[in-house]
Amino acid sequence: MAFFKVQFSSEVLGGEGEFSAFLPRNAEPPYRVLWLLHGAFGDFFESIEYSSVLMYAEQRGLAVVAPSSYMGVYTDMVYGEKGYSFVKEVLEKAPKLFRCLSEERDDSYLMGISMGGHGTFKLAAEMPERFRGACGFSSPVDMVYTMSLLESGNHGGGHELYDAFGSSDAYRNTVGDVITNLRNDLEAGKKLPRLALCWGDKDHAAPEDIRVKEIIESLGIKLYSRVGPGGHNFDTWDPMMAEVLDYLMEEEE
Amino acid sequence: MAVISFRGSIPPLTNATRVTMAMPDLLPADGGLWKVIWILGDEGKQSDWIARKTDMEALSRRTGCMTVMTEGLHSDYENMVRGLRWYDYVTDGLPRYIRSIFPVSDKSEDNFVFGYGMGGLGAFRIAMRDPDFAAAYGCCSADFDLFAEDEEHSTASYMHRMKTIYGDDLRSAEVLERCDPFTMAEKAVTVPKMLICGDASAQRIAGTLSEKNSELSFMPLTGENALEESLRAFESFKR
Numbered sequence A: 001m002a003f004f005k006v007q008f009s010s011e012v013l014g015g016e017g018e019f020s021a022f023l024p025r026n027a028e029p030p031y032r033v034l035w036l037l038h039g040a041f042g043d044f045f046e047s048i049e050y051s052s053v054l055m056y057a058e059q060r061g062l063a064v065v066a067p068s069s070y071m072g073v074y075t076d077m078v079y080g081e082k083g084y085s086f087v088k089e090v091l092e093k094a095p096k097l098f099r100c101l102s103e104e105r106d107d108s109y110l111m112g113i114s115m116g117g118h119g120t121f122k123l124a125a126e127m128p129e130r131f132r133g134a135c136g137f138s139s140p141v142d143m144v145y146t147m148s149l150l151e152s153g154n155h156g157g158g159h160e161l162y163d164a165f166g167s168s169d170a171y172r173n174t175v176g177d178v179i180t181n182l183r184n185d186l187e188a189g190k191k192l193p194r195l196a197l198c199w200g201d202k203d204h205a206a207p208e209d210i211r212v213k214e215i216i217e218s219l220g221i222k223l224y225s226r227v228g229p230g231g232h233n234f235d236t237w238d239p240m241m242a243e244v245l246d247y248l249m250e251e252e253e
Numbered sequence B: 001m002a003v004i005s006f007r008g009s010i011p012p013l014t015n016a017t018r019v020t021m022a023m024p025d026l027l028p029a030d031g032g033l034w035k036v037i038w039i040l041g042d043e044g045k046q047s048d049w050i051a052r053k054t055d056m057e058a059l060s061r062r063t064g065c066m067t068v069m070t071e072g073l074h075s076d077y078e079n080m081v082r083g084l085r086w087y088d089y090v091t092d093g094l095p096r097y098i099r100s101i102f103p104v105s106d107k108s109e110d111n112f113v114f115g116y117g118m119g120g121l122g123a124f125r126i127a128m129r130d131p132d133f134a135a136a137y138g139c140c141s142a143d144f145d146l147f148a149e150d151e152e153h154s155t156a157s158y159m160h161r162m163k164t165i166y167g168d169d170l171r172s173a174e175v176l177e178r179c180d181p182f183t184m185a186e187k188a189v190t191v192p193k194m195l196i197c198g199d200a201s202a203q204r205i206a207g208t209l210s211e212k213n214s215e216l217s218f219m220p221l222t223g224e225n226a227l228e229e230s231l232r233a234f235e236s237f238k239r
Helices: A045-050 A053-059 A083-097 A115-126 A143-151 A159-165 A178-187 A206-218 A234-249 B049-053 B056-063 B086-101 B118-129 B156-166 B173-179 B181-187 B200-210 B226-237
Strands: A002-010 A015-023 A032-037 A062-067 A108-113 A133-137 A194-200 A223-228 B002-008 B017-023 B035-040 B065-070 B111-116 B136-140 B193-198 B216-220
Touching: A002 A083, A015 A053, A015 A083, A032 A053, A032 A083, A032 A115, A045 A053, A045 A234, A053 A062, A053 A234, A062 A083, A083 A115, A108 A115, A108 A234, A115 A133, A115 A178, A115 A194, A133 A234, A143 A159, A143 A206, A178 A206, A194 A206, A194 A234, A206 A223, A223 A234, B017 B056, B017 B086, B035 B056, B035 B086, B035 B118, B049 B056, B049 B065, B049 B226, B056 B065, B056 B226, B065 B086, B086 B118, B111 B118, B111 B226, B118 B136, B118 B181, B118 B193, B136 B226, B173 B181, B181 B200, B193 B200, B193 B226, B200 B216, B216 B226
Parallel strands: A032 A062, A032 A108, A108 A133, A133 A194, A194 A223, B035 B065, B035 B111, B111 B136, B136 B193, B193 B216
Antiparallel strands: A002 A015, A002 B002, A015 A062, B002 B017, B017 B065
16 A cells, blocks of 8 residues: 655644555545544554554555544543544545545445544544444443443543543533434434444453443444454454455445 | 655556655645645655755745655666666656645646756756756756766766666767766757756756756855755745
8 A cells, every 4th residue: 555644733733733544556546435543542553553454455445544643532632632623634634635535425434443443433423424334443432431430430541531531421412422422313314324343352341342232232223243352452353354344345235 | 834754656666665745734725736846855865855954844835835755766867777767757657646646736837846966867857858847947966977987987886876777888879868968958959947056067067058048047056055055046946
């Protein structure tokens, strides 16, 4: 793939932001795009370094665009960077810079690793008309619930989650309240992206993801899910990536 | 400001190469297109070399242009007899690729070429062979005497390099007409707007070409600040 690293003055951050774009060699523009969101406190390089996601994408003719979300928690932090607005800035501007990238819904997919899956489902619920498919790997999709676990001493996260999200009450009914927003989308008759959620059988995120799967399915939303052998790491996620992409890209019935 | 680093393969090159770009902002104003300054780096340097040695972001900001910096290994930016087609890359493959991706203008009046050292030689040859490629050319610190038979240009390693690029017969009329700067200057019919910076050999080339185009300027320039000063001079000259 052709690799571009873009550093620019971000209006949202009030400083420099960064994203990468990978263009496939085996497809003709306009390229379908996989928007790839890294895990907490990482950067765009993380998923590239530890997985074969670029190979899977190129085999399917997908370009990959991966923002380095500041602090990587995909929210406009209570005390910190505007990480969610930055990702949306990249989402808006990258196709205007790279004119070969499609902005069509049917050509647009989201994939998020760990906390990146929160950003993935958050974008999918806020902009269901923008994406055809979205998948998260071992992700705190329902961050309101995750914060409530933290508040009751049942989560391993630290002060950085308070800095980012404030509290479960503060995050409830915001753009980050994914479950509520998915429910609102359904009530508004919006067509949701194809959704997928995968995790490992020894993954600390497994209980949260099992809960989210049950909630989403109880809403009547089809959710593709897979449980791979392993923990919260790329050894677990990588073998599931290609299959998930195939599911998201399947022709709709 | 925005800076883009590229790594990949662009035809007709068959190797991975690097390109460094700088722009005044991530997107051009009002949905327009950027003008482009194509910058050819010196021998053996990577694409970000000029950006590291100068304030390329400031140049982009002051000129309102996207600057596209490329590398040419040890090619003289030529279609090498024993190597890759670097001339076709910088005049066709690279511009075609950049224009297919980014919002940049392909109009001759919106494109400029600057080269330093080996890149100065490359810029000179584009000006001679494809004068309509750009509106103005800056050719700085090039070795225009590269085909001279003096001591400096006769060492074994130098001759090996030359034969790699130009073939075994460095004195053939075909090679000299196509590649020797002095022969090219003498035979040039159309001479575009050019700034030539450098030593006595650059002055001789400029003297020949200035008879064919009044918009040709020579600036004596050598020493360790030559890159910065020649870029500044080109910035003013190309206006």
